[in-house]
Amino acid sequence: NAGVTQTPKFQVLKTGQSMTLQCAQDMNHEYMSWYRQDPGMGLRLIHYSVGAGITDQGEVPNGYNVSRSTTEDFPLRLLSAAPSQTSVYFCASSYTAGPVGGDTQYFGPGTRLTVL
Amino acid sequence: QKEVEQDPGPLSVPEGAIVSLNCTYSNSAFQYFMWYRQYSRKGPELLMYTYSSGNKEDGRFTAQVDKSSKYISLFIRDSQPSDSATYLCAMSEYGGSQGNLIFGKGTKLSVKP
Numbered sequence A: 001n002a003g004v005t006q007t008p009k010f011q012v013l014k015t016g017q018s019m020t021l022q023c024a025q026d027m028n029h030e031y032m033s034w035y036r037q038d039p040g041m042g043l044r045l046i047h048y049s050v051g052a053g054i055t056d057q058g059e060v061p062n063g064y065n066v067s068r069s070t071t072e073d074f075p076l077r078l079l080s081a082a083p084s085q086t087s088v089y090f091c092a093s094s095y096t097a098g099p100v101g102g103d104t105q106y107f108g109p110g111t112r113l114t115v116l
Numbered sequence B: 001q002k003e004v005e006q007d008p009g010p011l012s013v014p015e016g017a018i019v020s021l022n023c024t025y026s027n028s029a030f031q032y033f034m035w036y037r038q039y040s041r042k043g044p045e046l047l048m049y050t051y052s053s054g055n056k057e058d059g060r061f062t063a064q065v066d067k068s069s070k071y072i073s074l075f076i077r078d079s080q081p082s083d084s085a086t087y088l089c090a091m092s093e094y095g096g097s098q099g100n101l102i103f104g105k106g107t108k109l110s111v112k113p
Helices: none
Strands: A004-007 A010-013 A019-025 A031-038 A042-051 A054-057 A064-066 A076-078 A087-094 A111-115 B011-014 B019-025 B032-038 B045-051 B054-058 B061-066 B071-076 B085-092 B107-112
Touching: A004 A087, A010 A019, A019 A031, A019 A087, A042 A064, A042 B085, B011 B019, B019 B085, B019 B107, B032 B061, B045 B054, B045 B061, B045 B071, B071 B085
Parallel strands: A010 A111, B011 B107
Antiparallel strands: A004 A019, A019 A076, A031 A042, A031 A087, A042 A054, A064 A076, A087 A111, B019 B071, B032 B045, B032 B085, B054 B061, B061 B071, B085 B107
């Protein structure tokens, strides 16, 4: 199993550009989520999905869109990039409801995004 | 006041030392408590998970939860240079969704040979 994969690893955007961060998992996990990690802020949830066709907002959803058309993929779209979106983005997945009940939440390696 | 407080460190200890990492929280409804380890430029990985109050041990790692004090701890015995990483606490009210996890800022630990 490849686990959770994210592409690209690094990206530089100009203000106003749009792009899609890709996330895929090959573990047949129902739950997937996107976090951003900023210095001094910890991990903050952007959006999450409890299954194909179902998504919901997390703590910091503004400026981001998601969709979940398949179990495997959960792309994150930046609609009009802003310098405040400079961050490291992590995708995560788990089989059931995350670590509750002992299930493990697997994180991808991250995408480092810089918006100029 | 942020819901979860965690001292960012950095914390530097000699190899073999006992390490104590802590988080405090304000939401008394939190029931599920986790510790993640994150190596530099990598994604976090789940290290320990505890439900409600009590202790849980796994090898050199012990997680403690004191709900009356709203305080959780992670102890690392016989620390090794390979333990050098950032440790994130996380907690949740509900067990049914990943959407409820609240993370601390993380404590950066360095174990010197």
